[in-house]
Amino acid sequence: GQQLNQSPQSMFIQEGEDVSMNCTSSSIFNTWLWYKQDPGEGPVLLIALYKAGELTSNGRLTAQFGITRKDSFLNISASIPSDVGIYFCAGQLGGSQGNLIFGKGTKLSVKP
Amino acid sequence: GAGVSQTPSNKVTEKGKYVELRCDPISGHTALYWYRQSLGQGPEFLIYFQGTGAADDSGLPNDRFFAVRPEGSVSTLKIQRTERGDSAVYLCASSPDGSYGYTFGSGTRLTVV
Numbered sequence: 001g002q003q004l005n006q007s008p009q010s011m012f013i014q015e016g017e018d019v020s021m022n023c024t025s026s027s028i029f030n031t032w033l034w035y036k037q038d039p040g041e042g043p044v045l046l047i048a049l050y051k052a053g054e055l056t057s058n059g060r061l062t063a064q065f066g067i068t069r070k071d072s073f074l075n076i077s078a079s080i081p082s083d084v085g086i087y088f089c090a091g092q093l094g095g096s097q098g099n100l101i102f103g104k105g106t107k108l109s110v111k112p
Numbered sequence: 113g114a115g116v117s118q119t120p121s122n123k124v125t126e127k128g129k130y131v132e133l134r135c136d137p138i139s140g141h142t143a144l145y146w147y148r149q150s151l152g153q154g155p156e157f158l159i160y161f162q163g164t165g166a167a168d169d170s171g172l173p174n175d176r177f178f179a180v181r182p183e184g185s186v187s188t189l190k191i192q193r194t195e196r197g198d199s200a201v202y203l204c205a206s207s208p209d210g211s212y213g214y215t216f217g218s219g220t221r222l223t224v225v
Binding site for chain 2: 004006031033040041042043044045048088090092098099100101102103104105
Protein backbone atom coordinates (compact mmCIF):
# COMPACT_ATOMS: atom_id res chain seq x y z
CA GLY A 1 0.00 0.00 0.00
CA GLN A 2 0.89 3.65 -0.04
CA GLN A 3 3.49 4.75 2.47
CA LEU A 4 4.72 7.97 3.91
CA ASN A 5 8.33 8.11 5.07
CA GLN A 6 8.55 10.32 8.11
CA SER A 7 11.85 11.42 9.63
CA PRO A 8 13.39 11.53 12.06
CA GLN A 9 11.76 8.68 13.97
CA SER A 10 12.64 10.36 17.24
CA MET A 11 14.44 13.39 18.52
CA PHE A 12 15.32 15.05 21.74
CA ILE A 13 14.62 18.71 22.30
CA GLN A 14 15.90 21.25 24.72
CA GLU A 15 13.61 24.08 25.65
CA GLY A 16 14.07 26.97 23.27
CA GLU A 17 15.43 24.91 20.37
CA ASP A 18 13.88 24.89 16.91
CA VAL A 19 12.70 21.50 15.64
CA SER A 20 12.22 20.27 12.10
CA MET A 21 10.68 17.07 10.74
CA ASN A 22 9.53 15.97 7.32
CA CYS A 23 7.56 13.48 5.31
CA THR A 24 8.12 12.14 1.82
CA SER A 25 6.07 9.94 -0.43
CA SER A 26 6.48 8.19 -3.74
CA SER A 27 2.95 9.31 -4.63
CA ILE A 28 1.47 12.73 -5.23
CA PHE A 29 -0.84 13.91 -2.48
CA ASN A 30 -3.66 16.44 -2.76
CA THR A 31 -3.60 17.37 0.90
CA TRP A 32 -1.00 17.21 3.66
CA LEU A 33 -1.87 17.36 7.32
CA TRP A 34 0.15 17.40 10.53
CA TYR A 35 -1.14 15.95 13.79
CA LYS A 36 0.16 15.67 17.36
CA GLN A 37 -0.72 12.75 19.60
CA ASP A 38 -0.26 12.64 23.36
CA PRO A 39 -0.22 9.30 25.25
CA GLY A 40 -3.67 7.78 25.59
CA GLU A 41 -5.27 10.33 23.32
CA GLY A 42 -6.28 10.57 19.70
CA PRO A 43 -4.30 12.70 17.24
CA VAL A 44 -5.06 16.43 17.18
CA LEU A 45 -4.87 18.36 13.92
CA LEU A 46 -2.18 21.06 13.93
CA ILE A 47 -2.00 22.29 10.35
CA ALA A 48 -3.70 21.42 7.06
CA LEU A 49 -2.14 22.20 3.66
CA TYR A 50 -4.13 22.13 0.44
CA LYS A 51 -1.95 23.59 -2.31
CA ALA A 52 1.52 22.81 -3.59
CA GLY A 53 3.98 25.37 -2.27
CA GLU A 54 1.61 26.50 0.50
CA LEU A 55 3.32 27.66 3.68
CA THR A 56 1.06 27.87 6.74
CA SER A 57 1.71 28.84 10.34
CA ASN A 58 -0.13 28.08 13.53
CA GLY A 59 1.56 29.91 16.40
CA ARG A 60 5.09 28.51 16.72
CA LEU A 61 4.38 25.83 14.12
CA THR A 62 5.05 26.27 10.40
CA ALA A 63 4.39 23.66 7.73
CA GLN A 64 4.88 23.60 3.98
CA PHE A 65 3.34 21.57 1.18
CA GLY A 66 6.20 20.65 -1.14
CA ILE A 67 6.12 21.88 -4.72
CA THR A 68 6.37 18.34 -6.07
CA ARG A 69 3.36 17.43 -3.88
CA LYS A 70 5.36 14.47 -2.62
CA ASP A 71 6.70 15.98 0.57
CA SER A 72 5.96 18.26 3.50
CA PHE A 73 7.85 19.59 6.49
CA LEU A 74 6.89 20.84 9.93
CA ASN A 75 8.96 23.28 11.95
CA ILE A 76 8.47 24.10 15.61
CA SER A 77 10.21 27.24 16.79
CA ALA A 78 11.39 27.94 20.34
CA SER A 79 10.22 24.58 21.67
CA ILE A 80 8.64 24.30 25.11
CA PRO A 81 8.21 21.21 27.32
CA SER A 82 4.59 20.68 26.29
CA ASP A 83 5.73 20.14 22.70
CA VAL A 84 6.76 16.58 23.62
CA GLY A 85 4.62 13.95 21.99
CA ILE A 86 4.35 12.12 18.69
CA TYR A 87 3.88 14.12 15.49
CA PHE A 88 2.29 12.49 12.47
CA CYS A 89 2.10 13.63 8.91
CA ALA A 90 -0.86 12.44 6.89
CA GLY A 91 -1.73 12.76 3.24
CA GLN A 92 -4.76 12.32 1.06
CA LEU A 93 -4.49 10.89 -2.41
CA GLY A 94 -7.07 11.73 -5.03
CA GLY A 95 -10.33 9.90 -4.57
CA SER A 96 -11.80 9.23 -1.16
CA GLN A 97 -11.85 12.33 0.96
CA GLY A 98 -12.07 10.27 4.09
CA ASN A 99 -9.06 8.08 3.59
CA LEU A 100 -5.89 9.54 5.06
CA ILE A 101 -2.52 7.82 4.94
CA PHE A 102 -0.42 8.44 8.04
CA GLY A 103 3.33 8.33 8.54
CA LYS A 104 4.85 6.36 11.42
CA GLY A 105 5.41 9.43 13.52
CA THR A 106 8.24 11.48 14.97
CA LYS A 107 8.57 11.18 18.73
CA LEU A 108 9.73 14.33 20.49
CA SER A 109 11.25 13.90 23.93
CA VAL A 110 13.00 16.23 26.32
CA LYS A 111 16.78 16.01 26.49
CA PRO A 112 17.90 14.40 29.75
CA GLY B 113 -21.35 15.83 23.54
CA ALA B 114 -18.33 18.05 23.55
CA GLY B 115 -16.01 15.54 21.95
CA VAL B 116 -15.92 12.15 20.25
CA SER B 117 -16.68 9.48 22.80
CA GLN B 118 -15.50 5.89 22.40
CA THR B 119 -16.52 2.99 24.58
CA PRO B 120 -15.15 0.92 26.08
CA SER B 121 -11.77 2.55 26.58
CA ASN B 122 -10.21 -0.87 27.03
CA LYS B 123 -11.38 -4.28 25.92
CA VAL B 124 -9.69 -7.62 26.53
CA THR B 125 -11.17 -10.56 24.68
CA GLU B 126 -10.25 -14.13 23.93
CA LYS B 127 -9.19 -15.24 20.49
CA GLY B 128 -12.20 -16.26 18.45
CA LYS B 129 -14.71 -14.06 20.30
CA TYR B 130 -16.89 -11.33 18.83
CA VAL B 131 -16.47 -7.71 19.91
CA GLU B 132 -18.29 -4.44 19.33
CA LEU B 133 -16.67 -1.04 19.68
CA ARG B 134 -18.86 2.04 19.93
CA CYS B 135 -18.29 5.60 18.75
CA ASP B 136 -20.42 8.63 19.65
CA PRO B 137 -19.41 11.45 17.30
CA ILE B 138 -19.76 15.14 17.97
CA SER B 139 -23.41 16.11 17.65
CA GLY B 140 -24.27 17.23 14.14
CA HIS B 141 -21.14 15.84 12.50
CA THR B 142 -22.17 14.04 9.33
CA ALA B 143 -18.84 12.35 8.62
CA LEU B 144 -17.45 9.57 10.79
CA TYR B 145 -14.21 7.65 10.40
CA TRP B 146 -12.66 4.55 11.91
CA TYR B 147 -8.91 4.07 12.05
CA ARG B 148 -6.74 1.39 13.66
CA GLN B 149 -3.40 2.19 15.28
CA SER B 150 -0.90 -0.53 16.10
CA LEU B 151 1.93 0.06 18.54
CA GLY B 152 4.57 2.35 17.10
CA GLN B 153 2.58 3.05 13.95
CA GLY B 154 0.43 5.81 12.60
CA PRO B 155 -3.33 5.37 12.33
CA GLU B 156 -4.50 3.18 9.46
CA PHE B 157 -7.77 3.96 7.70
CA LEU B 158 -10.59 1.44 8.00
CA ILE B 159 -13.89 3.00 6.93
CA TYR B 160 -15.57 6.37 6.37
CA PHE B 161 -19.29 7.13 6.76
CA GLN B 162 -21.12 10.08 5.30
CA GLY B 163 -24.46 10.02 7.08
CA THR B 164 -25.72 6.47 7.36
CA GLY B 165 -23.84 5.08 4.40
CA ALA B 166 -20.27 3.84 4.11
CA ALA B 167 -18.66 6.19 1.59
CA ASP B 168 -15.39 4.24 1.61
CA ASP B 169 -14.78 0.88 3.29
CA SER B 170 -11.62 0.04 1.40
CA GLY B 171 -9.55 -0.10 4.58
CA LEU B 172 -11.43 -2.93 6.25
CA PRO B 173 -8.84 -5.72 6.31
CA ASN B 174 -11.20 -8.65 5.71
CA ASP B 175 -14.81 -9.76 6.10
CA ARG B 176 -14.45 -10.27 9.84
CA PHE B 177 -14.66 -6.50 10.19
CA PHE B 178 -17.93 -4.66 9.73
CA ALA B 179 -19.21 -1.24 10.77
CA VAL B 180 -22.64 0.33 10.89
CA ARG B 181 -24.11 3.75 11.49
CA PRO B 182 -27.85 3.12 11.24
CA GLU B 183 -29.13 6.57 12.24
CA GLY B 184 -26.27 8.67 11.02
CA SER B 185 -24.92 9.32 14.49
CA VAL B 186 -23.51 6.54 16.68
CA SER B 187 -21.37 3.96 14.92
CA THR B 188 -20.40 0.45 15.93
CA LEU B 189 -17.34 -1.38 14.65
CA LYS B 190 -17.87 -5.13 14.83
CA ILE B 191 -15.11 -7.71 14.72
CA GLN B 192 -15.94 -11.40 14.41
CA ARG B 193 -13.69 -14.32 15.32
CA THR B 194 -11.04 -12.03 16.76
CA GLU B 195 -7.38 -12.85 16.19
CA ARG B 196 -4.33 -11.77 18.18
CA GLY B 197 -3.29 -9.61 15.25
CA ASP B 198 -6.43 -7.52 15.74
CA SER B 199 -4.94 -6.12 18.95
CA ALA B 200 -4.57 -2.36 18.47
CA VAL B 201 -6.10 0.96 19.42
CA TYR B 202 -9.23 1.60 17.37
CA LEU B 203 -9.75 5.32 16.81
CA CYS B 204 -12.94 7.01 15.75
CA ALA B 205 -13.12 10.54 14.38
CA SER B 206 -15.86 12.83 13.14
CA SER B 207 -16.03 16.02 11.12
CA PRO B 208 -18.86 18.41 10.29
CA ASP B 209 -18.93 17.80 6.58
CA GLY B 210 -16.23 15.40 5.47
CA SER B 211 -13.54 18.05 5.59
CA TYR B 212 -10.22 17.42 7.30
CA GLY B 213 -11.17 19.11 10.52
CA TYR B 214 -11.36 15.65 12.09
CA THR B 215 -11.80 15.38 15.83
CA PHE B 216 -10.49 12.06 17.07
CA GLY B 217 -11.69 10.21 20.14
CA SER B 218 -9.27 8.73 22.65
CA GLY B 219 -9.71 5.28 21.16
CA THR B 220 -10.56 1.79 22.34
CA ARG B 221 -7.55 -0.34 23.19
CA LEU B 222 -8.41 -3.88 22.07
CA THR B 223 -6.30 -6.75 23.32
CA VAL B 224 -6.94 -10.25 22.00
CA VAL B 225 -5.43 -12.96 24.19
